[in-house]
Amino acid sequence: MNHPPVTLHDKKFKIYIQERKILHSIEVVAARLSHEYRDKCPLFLSVLNGSFMFASDLMKEMSIDCEISFIRLSSYSDMGSTGQVKEIMGLKESIKYRHVVVVEDIVDTGHTVAALLPQLQSQGPASVEVAALLVKPEAHEHQLDIKYPVMEIGNDFVVGYGLDYNGLGRNLRDIYKVM
Ligand SMILES: O=P(O)(O)OC[C@H]1O[C@H](OP(=O)(O)OP(=O)(O)O)[C@H](O)[C@@H]1O
Numbered sequence: 001m002n003h004p005p006v007t008l009h010d011k012k013f014k015i016y017i018q019e020r021k022i023l024h025s026i027e028v029v030a031a032r033l034s035h036e037y038r039d040k041c042p043l044f045l046s047v048l049n050g051s052f053m054f055a056s057d058l059m060k061e062m063s064i065d066c067e068i069s070f071i072r073l074s075s076y077s078d079m080g081s082t083g084q085v086k087e088i089m090g091l092k093e094s095i096k097y098r099h100v101v102v103v104e105d106i107v108d109t110g111h112t113v114a115a116l117l118p119q120l121q122s123q124g125p126a127s128v129e130v131a132a133l134l135v136k137p138e139a140h141e142h143q144l145d146i147k148y149p150v151m152e153i154g155n156d157f158v159v160g161y162g163l164d165y166n167g168l169g170r171n172l173r174d175i176y177k178v179m
């Protein structure tokens with residue numbers, strides 16, 4: 001299939017990871033999660049907005065009982081992290097004694113996950129791990145243990161498959177990187 005570059009606001013992006021590869025990589029991680037969380041009924045905690053598409057495809061591939069809930073955090077403006085993680089919409093249900101899997105579209109600087117994990121840990125869950133569609137190890141500014149990375153990428157700004165550039169690009173089926 002042909003994937004011409006796309007323009008979003010003032011920037012051009014070129015094809016980087018095709019939908020077929022994304023979905024296959026998610027299947028592999030979902031199989032691992034289904035095995036490792038059998039009999040644990042994990043609670044997936046999807047970090048909005050960016051993770052909506054990943055969370056949906058991940059859930060569809062899970063073969064065990066599991067639940068999902070959503071939390072909305074935001075820290076990005078233009079193409080950079082503000083370093084300030086704001087909680088916009090909090091968690092309503094109790095996570096006490098639950099096996100929680102945070103579902104992130106991307107772990108970039110790591111500010112978001114680093115801010116979120118202690119907040120979750122303080123609520124007495126049985127366990128907390130992170131499943132992230134994309135991980136940018138070169139950009140990390142925190143020591144992080146992402147147990148379920150789907151794909152590692154270099155230090156490029158990417159859009160598509162839920163990820164945006166100033167609000168645009170989330171609807172793209174494939175992942176693109178800035179040119
Ligand atoms: O590792 P970090 O550098 O913290 O970056 C990762 C976070 O940045 C994005 O969220 P953003 O704040 O852009 O909100 P959005 O999901 O609504 O796009 C992304 O969805 C992650 O939550």
Ligand code: HPA
Nearest residue numbers: 076108156157158163164
């Ligand atoms: O590379 C990125 N693209 C879109 N949103 C993001 N949030 C953190 N890193 C990124």
